[in-house]
Amino acid sequence: MRLDLVPRTVRSPLLDILAPTLAFVAAVLIGGVAVAALGVSPADAFETYFVTPLSEVWSLQEIALKAAPLALVATGLAFCYRANLWNIGAEGQFVVGGLAGGWVGVAAHGAEGFTVWILPAMLIVGTLAGTAYAMIPAILKVRLGVSEILTSLMLVYVAQLLLDYMVRGPLRDPAGYNFPQSVGFDAAARLPYLMEGESLHAGVLVALLAVVLATVVLARTLFGFEVRVVGASPRAARFAGFSDARLTLAVFAISGGAAGLAGISEVAGRIGQLQPEISPGYGFTAIIVAFLGRLSPPGILVAAIVIALTTIGGEGAQIDLRLPLDLTRAFQGLLLGLVLGADVLARYHVRIVPGGPTGRPAT
């Protein structure tokens, strides 16, 4: 028996949606088996993971707050991945953005009078810092041909250590009893809450805006066209005169900036100060989100909500059912693998040919 993959000439929009959905269903089924193996009823687990978080106002807000940075980072990454460039260091760019923007917040602590500039300055500095940090692997790639995969990933560890150093050293709150954290930001340095007394903050709007903007840019501008062509057919792009180097720098700048903006939004939104850890792995989870959303901004938004749902559900399952948090991570990794596998359905006609590898029919 032999498996033949014949590329489809026309992609079916139905299959494009069906494939990731099937992958999700398969992942849930496998997850159910794993949960049963851990001695918990799969029905209970399903309810805790996917139903309970949707039934309460506070957990719905939590989902939105988790989905926002994921969608923002993944939207930026989609530009990179569409152009076949592999920035896998968004976690580092997120951290550097949070650190740099947060630094402004710390420096402006206690400022009186005219304070309207503080929050915009933080957001801009955070975005630029994320972009600048993403320029390191991009420039090394363009100038020297160094693999952007490895350099961007190595810089994640460096960024985390840098944040750790700054929060324990220069930026530590002098009145903070030696706790490794900065001063709490003033109200003028925080993203405003959307509703009185609730946790939902304006960072969610920032992410939504980015998704809309990215949709328009990818679908309606020459730059978006370039990104898509380079990804689909590098040869055609070269004939069309698109510059590889310029595009590499541009998509890294976008993805780094998006990650940096997500970082400072998290710091100025939910956290409100600098601390040794500001991200529960948003930069890495966003990679799953980007592929789950098929590298299209609206799809990414849906995927971000789904992944945020499983994360919040996972926290609930840890408390209610004593299921380990690592189960959620394994589930997300499995889901990404299945989505990539299911992609075959959308891209190829799969034919199972009986007979040996030489194609002789079995008689």
Place this chain on the structure above:
Amino acid sequence: MTLDIVQMVLVTVLTAATPLILAAIGELVAERSGVLNLGVEGMMIFGAAVGFAVAMQTGSTLTGALGGAGAGLLLSALFAILTVGLAANQVASGLSLTILGLGLSGLVGANYVGVKRDPAPHLAIPGLTDLPGIGQLVFGQDAFVYVAVALVGAVSVFLWRTRAGLTLRAIGDDHVATHALGLKVRRVRVLSVLFGGACAGLGGAYLSLAYTPFWAPGMTAGRGWIALALVVFASWRPLRVAAGALLFGGATVLQLHAQAAGLGLPGQLLSALPYLATILALVLLSLGQRGGGSLAPAALGRVFTPSR
């Protein structure tokens, strides 16, 4: 006396290099066949967790090591199905493997956090192991170290001195031509990926069974990624992988000593050194070979769908 100190340093360098050698030599074979598996970190940590769990259950380091290798093999089998069988994107599939491996390792290792066991036994040959200045280094290591060294030699001979090795390299350079010649592109690639997975799992098991020796979540700490960088750094040559791993082992040891000595440098800077050194090594390497063209297998990372 100084001879003994030199030897002691060399022994620690060798032990720090061993997991890198194991993981990198396996990845080298996979990449030589044209498959880029970015899941080394995930396979390593899963190998570390399963290896430790199996060793605790059976009380045997050997079965633990085999369990670790088997765990890596299992994950790499998933990867092979995705990328070789279903022509999925190799970069993204490798990342999913890393995430899956990290999650699974946490599940397997949950019951063993904080549990200690005796490290893997070291070779002791009366007379030889006691030789001053060299005995410990050459005759006093644990089995993992000898396996790692043997693997480097074996892979080197296999790739450059056997017909199968030539086939493997040819497939990594041009899958269309080799397929047209009737060579089994997909079969060779699957086997290469599986070998890489087993090696990465073994490297992880070395960490939890010999190097530390206990299980801690996230204990690979990026070693899988450094192993990936080593393969590039070594221009896809086994002996250079070993040399590069020793260099990195040396850097790690240096960093630990500097941290202990308290040079007044922030600990975070010292901890960042291995990662910065990796970037620097990659930069120097590409500065050195400018104009010389890439040394990577020509079909590395490309999707292959046989056309009859």
